[in-house]
Amino acid sequence: MLLFSGNEWYKELSHDEIQNVISQTKAWFDRLNAQGKIKDGQPLARKGAIVSGKNGQSVSDGPFAESKEAIGGYLLLDVETMEEAIAIARTNPALAYGTVIEIRPVAGECPLDARARESALQEQLANV
């Protein structure tokens, strides 16, 4: 999965430059899509909410669009290796303007499950 952040790049660009980056990014997406490399992908609206606290009692605005870490969209790639995912991420046209791309393998099972097993095994070994 590719997660895009640093989405305030356009503020420093002229109208034509922004248009240019958008067209390039769209062409990039269309090419990957035509190659069958994309399973899913969508932009996210800038506003949102963050739910936290024991019973989710706290709801705050966020993330703030100005934040460099705010996620602006995602792409779910249909590729087999991290190398391939990195190679695709590196061809993104908006990187030159401050976009940051996080690349994360999708897990086959909940990592919590795997960790629970791992910890249980460690405990067993410790008790031997």
Add this chain to the structure above:
Amino acid sequence: MSTQNQNQNGYMLLFRGTDLRKSLSPDEMQKVSEQWMAWFKRLTDEGKAVAGQPLEREGKVVSGKQRIVSDGPFAESKEAIGGYFLLDVATMDEALAIARECPGLPYDIQVEVRPVAAECPIAADVRKEARFAQV
């Protein structure tokens, strides 16, 4: 036009904070994981969740003109994303109600609720600006 609280494109839940291991025993972890899966199954059966996946803890980050590749995000970070759900619900209120049911909340997981956009918000802004410029 959609109002502020209506969105036909659905909502995304991003689960932040992936380092439960320190505060939970293996049994507790197993329990939270089971609750989480049961929650997702119920939402899927109700037609409210259309996709959802956990992410591996390790990843890479690509950035800059030189397209530098670095390790990250760090699993210990409170902001690290551990997984997501895509919801087919029409309002922010519905999405928030679902987010509040997340079994990870008592263990410091935060749920970010984001409306999915029909098109890139930047492209939409540029079009709007262009329209104003013509007036």
